[in-house]
Amino acid sequence: MGRSFEEDPLTAALAPPPNETPAQREVRERAESEAKRVSDEIDAQLRRERESEKKRKPVKLLLLGQSESGKTATLKSESELFPPSRLVSTLPLDFQLLYCKRQWSEERTSWRCVILLNLVRNMNDILDILGREMAAANSSALPAASSSNVVKPPTAIPTSTSSSPSSSPLSSDSEFDDPPPRRQSASVGSPGSPRLPPLKFKDKHRLLRLRLAPLRRVQADLEQRLGAAATELYTTDAKSAAPFEGSPPLKREKEFSVHSTNGWKTALERFRVARRRSGEEGVLRKVRDMEDEVQGVIAGCREDMRSVWEDRVVREMLSRRKVRVEDSPGFFLNDVDRIARTDYQITDDDIIRARLRTVGVQEYRVTFEHGHSAGSEWRMYDVGGTRSSRAVWYSYFDDCDAIIFLAPVSCFDEKLAEDKRVNRLEDSYMLWKSVCACKLLARTQLVLFLNKCDLLQAKLMRGAKIRDSVPSFGDRRNDVATATRYFQQHFKEIQRTCSPVQRPFYVHLTSVIDTKSTAVTLGAVEESILRDHLRRADLM
Numbered sequence: 001m002g003r004s005f006e007e008d009p010l011t012a013a014l015a016p017p018p019n020e021t022p023a024q025r026e027v028r029e030r031a032e033s034e035a036k037r038v039s040d041e042i043d044a045q046l047r048r049e050r051e052s053e054k055k056r057k058p059v060k061l062l063l064l065g066q067s068e069s070g071k072t073a074t075l076k077s078e079s080e081l082f083p084p085s086r087l088v089s090t091l092p093l094d095f096q097l098l099y100c101k102r103q104w105s106e107e108r109t110s111w112r113c114v115i116l117l118n119l120v121r122n123m124n125d126i127l128d129i130l131g132r133e134m135a136a137a138n139s140s141a142l143p144a145a146s147s148s149n150v151v152k153p154p155t156a157i158p159t160s161t162s163s164s165p166s167s168s169p170l171s172s173d174s175e176f177d178d179p180p181p182r183r184q185s186a187s188v189g190s191p192g193s194p195r196l197p198p199l200k201f202k203d204k205h206r207l208l209r210l211r212l213a214p215l216r217r218v219q220a221d222l223e224q225r226l227g228a229a230a231t232e233l234y235t236t237d238a239k240s241a242a243p244f245e246g247s248p249p250l251k252r253e254k255e256f257s258v259h260s261t262n263g264w265k266t267a268l269e270r271f272r273v274a275r276r277r278s279g280e281e282g283v284l285r286k287v288r289d290m291e292d293e294v295q296g297v298i299a300g301c302r303e304d305m306r307s308v309w310e311d312r313v314v315r316e317m318l319s320r321r322k323v324r325v326e327d328s329p330g331f332f333l334n335d336v337d338r339i340a341r342t343d344y345q346i347t348d349d350d351i352i353r354a355r356l357r358t359v360g361v362q363e364y365r366v367t368f369e370h371g372h373s374a375g376s377e378w379r380m381y382d383v384g385g386t387r388s389s390r391a392v393w394y395s396y397f398d399d400c401d402a403i404i405f406l407a408p409v410s411c412f413d414e415k416l417a418e419d420k421r422v423n424r425l426e427d428s429y430m431l432w433k434s435v436c437a438c439k440l441l442a443r444t445q446l447v448l449f450l451n452k453c454d455l456l457q458a459k460l461m462r463g464a465k466i467r468d469s470v471p472s473f474g475d476r477r478n479d480v481a482t483a484t485r486y487f488q489q490h491f492k493e494i495q496r497t498c499s500p501v502q503r504p505f506y507v508h509l510t511s512v513i514d515t516k517s518t519a520v521t522l523g524a525v526e527e528s529i530l531r532d533h534l535r536r537a538d539l540m
């Protein structure tokens with residue numbers, strides 16, 4: 001039996017009059033339907049306002065990972081290649097940087113200097129080794145009393161943080177700074193290792209070194225222009241590995257926090273500022289003169305640089321030293337014919353491949369106009385990844401929506417540039433562990449990029465064995481699929497055991513210099529970060 005009106009006054013009030021005629025009924029129903037439409041519209045409007053209120057809170061995204069892991073390259077692959085003039089609305093992560101066209105073209109020109117520095121460094125690093133090997137070959141040709149097969153040990157690495165303008169980012173086993181004597185001796189045929197025939201250096205090599213001497217000055221000039229970012233940092237202080245672990249929030253220290261809402265690196269800013277003061281003719285002319293002079297010297301050295309790079313004895317020397325310049329960040333020697341010219345035209349690909357260390361923390365603010373993030377502001381922070389730069393990370397953790405953590409997996413057999421005793425993969429594991437365990441990040445979405453898969457593939461194709469550097473890899477298949485699965489599992493396990501609160505494991509295999517596939521990956525990442533961001537806003 002239904003409830004009577006007396007029992008339910010609301011129903012009684014809303015009920016049609018008992019003697020309602022059909023005409024009255026029609027009027028009433030029309031009025032009710034109109035009232036409902038208005039009410040629905042108000043609800044929808046309120047919903048939209050709530051959504052846009054939530055979106056007004058910026059999405060905060062941090063890029064973390066060791067130095068040379070590809071953090072800046074990830075941002076470059078978005079923003080450098082898709083300035084407003086080239087934005088494609090279907091791109092999922094069309095980071096509409098707040099650049100105007102002029103800034104964009106200024107930045108491209110500034111990157112030219114970075115690429116030239118990278119190229120010149122590639123060459124000077126080889127010339128350094130050549131000089132050492134030639135000296136060693138000469139001394140071994142002297143009479144027994146003064147001869148030695150052992151190459152003079154290079155300068156020892158400093159024991160505390162310092163920077164070295166002549167330091168090179170040479171990859172993997174080059175170990176100039178702290179080489180195992182056996183390996184180095186082997187290159188000239190030491191006792192106890194297979195004796196190799198001596199390298200046959202000729203006058204040509206001496207001449208090439210002499211003719212390329214001006215490149216030293218060019219490197220010094222460019223490094224001076226670009227400042228701290230142009231040099232790599234060295235530290236052997238173990239406490240700097242993950243200094244944010246369990247630390248109280250740090251005050252953002254001025255010297256570390258280099259905010260930039262509309263520009264790239266502070267280093268590049270030096271070039272831009274000089275150009276912008278176009279009213280000050282003298283300053284502008286000086287910058288142009290310097291750039292022209294640098295470009296001119298490099299162009300004059302083009303043939304000799306190519307001769308060195310293509311020389312069979314030099315290649316053999318590098319191979320015996322286990323130096324793979326071509327795997328080092330910012331390698332441009334294969335492009336020497338194109339770049340070492342006075343009319344060199346910089347390409348997008350050059351910019352992605354250029355290497356410039358991030359100093360401090362760079363902030364990028366982006367407002368989306370299209371896609372799921374339309375109307376929302378994103379604040380992205382690109383940090384310096386060297387050990388001495390990590391202390392400042394913690395101060396950016398508060399209220400962070402998501403972290404993209406880059407772990408370069410091709411580096412399983414390499415050492416940190418800033419501390420040659422530390423395996424790079426181990427360093428990534430350790431950093432990831434600290435990030436996962438950090439209480440301040442307990443609710444932050446973590447997205448892992450196993451990066452540099454292209455280099456991993458190339459390395460394995462050359463015959464590098466993972467188990468030689470990662471004994472726990474054992475007898476698994478030495479291919480990219482197995483290796484990435486294995487590394488992935490390890491990272492996942494760390495996240496599972498170290499996170500204060502369980503959270504989903506998001507992982508992507510990336511080669512961030514491949515801008516097209518990186519855009520797709522970032523599209524998926526954007527969507528899931530935004531979803532979490534809105535969910536968090538709902539809970540607030």
Ligand SMILES: Nc1nc2c(ncn2[C@@H]2O[C@H](COP(=O)(O)OP(=O)(O)OP(=O)(O)O)[C@@H](O)[C@H]2O)c(=O)[nH]1
Pocket residue numbers: 065066067068069070071072073074329330331352353354355356357358359383384385386451452453454455510511512513514
């Ligand atoms: N081949 C290849 N090169 C990469 C990849 N990711 C980055 N690189 C290169 O590696 C170098 C270092 O990358 P960056 O983005 O500068 O590294 P970072 O993590 O920002 O380093 P810091 O600023 O020192 O913390 C650059 O020359 C990049 O072009 C990749 O997936 N494949």
Ligand SMILES: [Mg+2]
Pocket residue numbers: 071072073356357358382383384385
């Ligand atoms: Mg960087």
